[in-house]
Amino acid sequence: MAEDSSQRTEEPTARRLQRARDEGQVARSIDLSAAAVMLAAVLVLSSLGGVWFNQLAKYFAAGLTWDRTLLETPALLPHAFAHQLSQALLLVLPVMLVTVVVAILAAGATGGYLFSMVATLPKFSKLSPLTGLKRMLGTHAAVELLKSVAKFGLVAGVLLLLLDKHFSELIHMGSMGLREGIALAGSLISDSVLWLTLSLVLIALIDVPYQRYSFKKRMRMTKQEIRDEMKDVEGRPEVKAQIRRRQHEVATARMMHKIKDADVIITNPEHFAVALSYDPTSDGAPILLAKGADFVASRIREEARTHSIEVFSSPELARALYFTTKVNEPVPEALYFAVAQVIAYVFSLGQIQPGVQPMARPYPKIPDSMLFDSNGKALLNEDAVT
DSSP states (O other): OOGGGOOOOOOHHHHHHHHHTTTTTOOHHHHHHHHHHHHHHHHHHHHHHHHHHHHHHHHHHHOOOOOHHHHHHHGGGHHHHHHHHHHHHHHHHHHHHHHHHHHHHTEEEETTTOOOHHHHHHHHHGGGGGHHHHHHHHHHHHHHHHHHHHHHHHHHHHHHHHHHHHHHHHHHHGGSSSHHHHHHHHHHHHHHHHHHHHHHHHHHHHHHHHHHHHHHHOOOHHHHHHHHHHHHHHHOOOHHHHHHHHHHHHEEEEEETGGOOSSSSOOOOOOOOOOOOOTTTHHHHHHHHEEEEEEHHHHHHHHHTTTTTTEEEEEEHHHHHHHHHHSSOOOOGHHHHHHHHHHHHHHHHHTTTTTTOOOOOOOOOGGGGGBBBBSSSSSTTTTTOO
């Protein structure tokens, strides 16, 4: 059983819209194309003015005029007919070209341009009488029927008003000469087509937003469809693992690139390594630029040697920073004093002067709450046990 439309409460995803587009389903407004073509034709005829209708009257009159030569030589009739036809085609050619171009532009104004072979393939589900009955009695069919009745009523109303307005002129047209009659007919046709076109434009202005709303409503998804699509996008577990592995590699490479800006590398000395940066001119705390264990820690130490960055061995401090601080975040307040001792020592190494006693190597004391083993388990030293 098909899901109730009331369950389709979720906005369509980009993947859903793209799949529908691949199948040839986009928002389309036939009324927009019809109104655009009619409006273009009216504008062309209005710009050409009386020249177009006078020329048409001339060709029409020439077609009803028979030369004695043609009567005596019937073989010339095809040539004369071809000449008249070519002249008539040249006359309507500008209107045809403009309307074709406008029809192409209007066709892609709402849903864009696409060509889908899927839309041309036969769908055997449409051969089902039950499916056809649902389409005929569905909400969409009822709305389309109301639209058709409303459009017919609007166009018919405009035609009746125009007929009432120009009825006397239509009656007297039969007593006019050919040129005058065609000129009057052209004027009446232009006026009538203009008002009919305006009615079509009004219909299109209503139909375009409705078609977009209707298409978006048809594309809505249920919560289950959203979940199924997310599972499909994420793929199989091995694919997700590969994506996570690649993301980790990219993050590690980005982290390694920042080590050159570090001021000190604090190590375990072999299992853990963290890179710290401190700006003495700022009031902020030192920032952890990189951290790693085992193989990554080894790479951090190699990068430190490459860029001549001081490596300070302090197992407890290295583990505390590794398990409590994320990359690109300041060190915890509980470790301020311990880290400050290390950074002060490292900075003093770069300022050693002859005859000046260098700063003694510190042995930072770590708070009890920041003691961890190599597995990240919190420890309590003997002084903390009560």
